Amino acid sequence: MPEGQFCNKKPVETEEELKALLGDKGGKQYYEEMLQLDVDSDKLWETVQKTCKSRTRTWLEICAHCGMCADSCFLYRVNEADPEQVPAFKIQSTLGEIIKRKGKVDNAFMRRAMEFAWARCTCCNRCSQFCPHGIDMGVMFSYLRGLLYSQGFVPWELKIGSGMHRVYQAQMDVTSEDWVETCEWMAEENGEEWPGLEIPVDKEDADIMYTLNAREPKHYPEDVAEAAILFHLAGENWTVPSKGWEQTSLAMFAGDWGACKIAVDAVYDAAERLRPKRIIGTECGHAHRASVIEGPYWAGRPDGRPPAEYIHYVQWLAEALREGKIKIDPAKRIKEKVTLQDACNYVRNHGLAKYTREIISYIVEPGYFVEMATNREYNYCCGGGGGFNGIGMFRKQRNVALRTKRDQILATGAKLVIAPCHNCWDAIRDLEEEYEIGIRWTFLKPLILSMAIVPDHLKPQEEDEE
Amino acid sequence: MASFYAFLTGPAFVISLLVFFVGLSVRLVRYFLGLDWRLERVAYRPNMEQGMKGGLWSIYKWLLPFGTAGWRAQPFFTICFFMLHFGAVLVPLFLIGHNVVLEENFGFSLPSLPQGLADLLAVLTVIGVFFIAARRIALPEVRIITTGYDYFILALVALPFITGLIARMHWAGYDFWMICHIITGELMLILAPFTKLSHIALYFASRWQIGADFAIKRGGHSRGACFPW
Known part of the structure; x- marks a missing residue:
């Protein structure tokens, strides 16, 4: 069977599709459909030829099979030194095979590759520090995730996650209205204890534009309040955008590069609209990766930099403590x-x-x-x-x-x-x-x-x- | 026999060197032409100075025995590795016998190592190859990624050294061993650009790239260009 109703090669683009996919509890039907999903070998090979250039090909070719990466990988160590957890083995037997076979791989191969790409590598990049050739298998696994995603072989939750970014420009169903309401609510809720506390939305030319993780407004609104109180305490002139506030990217985990661009463009648009001196992101690792490190490239910025200085929360906090803004x-x-x-x-x-x-x-x-x-x-x-x-x-x-x-x-x-x-x-x-x-x-x-x-x-x- | 020897040390020698140097140069050029700032997501050009620093540092650190956390984590392999590579790089270039042939064909030669030191380096190389091969068999984490091709590469490197050392002993059959030595040596030169031995050049390319990657994109501006390898 070719494409399933839920498991297919198309990204989730509408709220309706997203809700239907969410309704498939635990991805039961989704994974059943995946068993039948065809591999479009021609398209896979065409993508590889277009996107797998000298860096990655050289990595795969000159890997000396020395195994120095084994001990660097926490998943190898924690799985009792299972040889099938050696990073070089993991990448050679997945991405390496796809290239060797010119994309002619079958459904079972792709499902195995999916398990390797999402359950045997967290893209932490630690192996790159231990390879004499500087081969970064985390980078290659991220690339492999993109190939798998484009063929529909992606875990159910991440198909939903990247769909969320496409539909809501956030990793969860938090709309712009929900977000602005949360800001008002949190400012009000804490106003008594903190007179004058504000969460200024869409203020132009502020010193700081703050971006965050959708789960903060969705599940931990007190985190939004805490950020606001700390900026208030430090006497910062700050703002949050009504659109482009979501900094994270489940799309990056999914390998949905199209959605990655959508997500980061929204943040950069906000920065260009509001012209803050700096952007500060919340206490999140992958959000920083997505919007500060990788984001400029998804947005097509040749200098590799975001449109304004974009720092992590810990950088701002260190500065605020150093300068005595917070004592x-x-x-x-x-x-x-x-x-x-x-x-x-x-x-x-x-x-x-x-x-x-x-x-x-x-x-x-x-x-x-x-x-x-x-x-x-x-x-x-x-x-x-x-x-x-x-x-x-x-x-x-x-x-x-x-x-x-x-x-x-x-x-x-x-x-x-x-x-x-x-x-x-x-x-x-x-x-x-x-x-x-x-x-x-x-x-x-x-x-x-x-x-x-x-x-x-x-x-x-x-x-x-x- | 004499004319065959002359062919091996004359035209065949020149051709082998040509294939080796031109082949590896082409591979290097193709590597760098194939880099793509969009695909790798590394803005090389606008940050070239920082990238160069990080790239060269990354190459340099990994050339030092025990110079990196990676080398220090695997002392046995590191010793074998450097035993192999010191000889494999220095002996072919600076052996007095090789320089004589170089002088005959090209009219110039490189400085020569003292013969005793060259002998020692060659022996260490063979020992290094032996233990690296043994390690491939002994350790499950290396065995699983080892293929016949890996042993072929090890043999390709070891044979010129083994035959060269035997010839050096001037035992019976000197001519035979010398011819074996030249053939295997030239074979290694000719095959280098087309096999994993291309790492002779591509090591520098790949190491430069990851060093530049960390220096430009992955933190160089806050930790400095030199990643703590």
Whole structure:
């Protein structure tokens, strides 16, 4: 059978299609249809010829099969050194085979490749640091995901995710109206405690335009409020756009490059419309990757830069603490063992390790911060990166993957983990749920808010009068 | 026999070198012409200075034994690797015997290594090949990615060294071993551009690219061009 009703080669373009796909609980029919989905070999080979050029072909050709990548891969280590988890094997037996066979692969091959692309690689890129030839298998797996997506072989949740971006310009069904309402609600809700608190929408020429993750307005509106309060506390002139506020990209996890462009164009349009001096993104790793690191290229910007300086939340926070815009009450500094999760997407892949450590130096009493063994650029993935967290059919593999981080955290002896990334935060929450090691985990925003000194003029009036 | 030897050290030698150098140069040029800032998502041109720094640093660090976290993570392989590569690079270029043939054909020669050192390097190369092959068989994580082709490449590298060392002993059958040495050596030169041995040149290209990638796009502006390899 060629195309299924849900599982097919077409992206989800309308709200109706999206709702129908969502209605197929757990992707039951979707995955049944996938068993019958034809591979369009000609199209696959044509795409490879157009998009697989000297870098990737050389990587596949000169790989010396030395196996130095094996130990670099946390999925290899955590799966008891299963040879089928060696990065070189994983990529050679999937992407390498597609090229060798000039695209003439069958349905079973593609389903196996799908399992490899989404359950055996989180695109953390750590292997690239251990290959003498500098072969980056995370990059190749991301490329492979694009090929698989274009042929309809993509996990159900990610087909939905990229559809969300196409339909709502957000990874969840949060419309522009929903978003603006959430802003008003949060400003109002916290207005009593924080007189003068505002969430200015679509203010032109502000110093800062803030972008975030749709799950914040959808599931954790207090996160939006916390961001607002911290900007308020720091005295920043800031705004959020009514359109183009969603910074994340499940489309990137899905390999839906068309939707990636749609998503990032929306953010850049907002920046061009509102002309902020800087854009600041929320505490999310892949959102930063999608809108700051990869985004300029999807948007076709030849300089590889976003239209305005675009920084991660940890960069802004480090600056605010450094310059004293936000002051920490020394009595409230953390006085228990605490460790830090480095998110691959902005640490290994964007060099921001120093900013999180600078923040730590302001908020943790000296002597209480414990680094995980192998950290910064050499950190391990949380276990849920690259979309792994959200894929039901690979939940078992994901839960095994979490053991790396579990053991790293246990080795620090810390009971508190700072995780300034949505994906890492989720993975650490899930590992506590799964393995019950008795830890707490947190974003930076609530932590800072709980220890910041509030200047008198920002406190509620009644308190002053009393 | 004498004329065959003359052919091998004359025209065949020149042709082998030509294929080797022209072939590898073409591969390098094609590699760089094939780079595409849109596909790789790396803005090479506007950031060339930063990219160059990162690229050269990435090449340099990985040329140093134990110079990177990767090399330090695998000490046994690293030692075998450098044993193989020191000899494989230095002996063909700087052996006095090779320089004599070079002088005869081209009228110039390179500086020569002391014979004893060259012998040692050649022996280490063979030992390196042996342990790398043994490692392929012994370790499951290497065995699974190993193919016949990998052993062919190892043999292609080892044969000129083994035959050369035997000839060097001046045992009986010197002429035979010398001819075997020249044939296998020239075979290696001729096949290099068309096999995995193309990494002789493409190593520099691939390492440059990943170094430039990290320097330009993946954090170079905040961590500096030099990635902590």
